Amino acid sequence: MTGSWPAPFSISIDDQPAQALIAVGGELDLGTAPTLEDAVMARLQGGGHVVLDLRGLDFIDSTGVRVIVSAHRAAQEHGGRFALVRTLPDGAVGRVLRISGLDDVLEIVDEA
Numbered sequence: 001m002t003g004s005w006p007a008p009f010s011i012s013i014d015d016q017p018a019q020a021l022i023a024v025g026g027e028l029d030l031g032t033a034p035t036l037e038d039a040v041m042a043r044l045q046g047g048g049h050v051v052l053d054l055r056g057l058d059f060i061d062s063t064g065v066r067v068i069v070s071a072h073r074a075a076q077e078h079g080g081r082f083a084l085v086r087t088l089p090d091g092a093v094g095r096v097l098r099i100s101g102l103d104d105v106l107e108i109v110d111e112a
Contacts, residue, residue: 007058013039019049019081025056028064037067040082044074049081051109054093065100072106083107 009026020043024036043050050071054060068084075082086108087094097103 009035010056011035011039015043019051021051021053023053023056025058027059028054028057028067029059029061030063033063033067036064037070040067040071041074044071044080044082045078047079050075051083051085053085054087055085057087057093060093060096065096065102068102068106081107083109086110 007026009028009032010024012023014021014023022036022039022043026032028036040050040052052068052071057064071082074080084097084106087097089095089098094103097106
């Protein structure tokens with residue numbers, strides 16, 4: 001049997017004066033979503049600005065989508081800003097965002 005293992009989940013946080021850039025890689029799923037949620041929500045609850053870069057993800061499931069929706073709501077409730085860096089439209093993450101309709105609701109930016 002041949003094949004490759006998925007890349008392990010990774011998270012990189014760059015807290016800048018005006019915003020936090022959070023980049024994730026690997027698989028965003030039931031096991032890894034809480035790590036991302038903690039990082040994002042900690043920055044949004046005080047009215048912060050977060051740009052989430054999902055371009056390094058190979059996979060996202062419904063728990064990952066829930067984190068994104070929760071972050072969007074938290075930003076609205078606390079007067080912050082939440083944006084996603086544009087992903088490839090035909091990639092795994094881009095398809096999920098398109099099918100779920102989130103690409104029409106969320107702020108999408110070309111660069112962080």
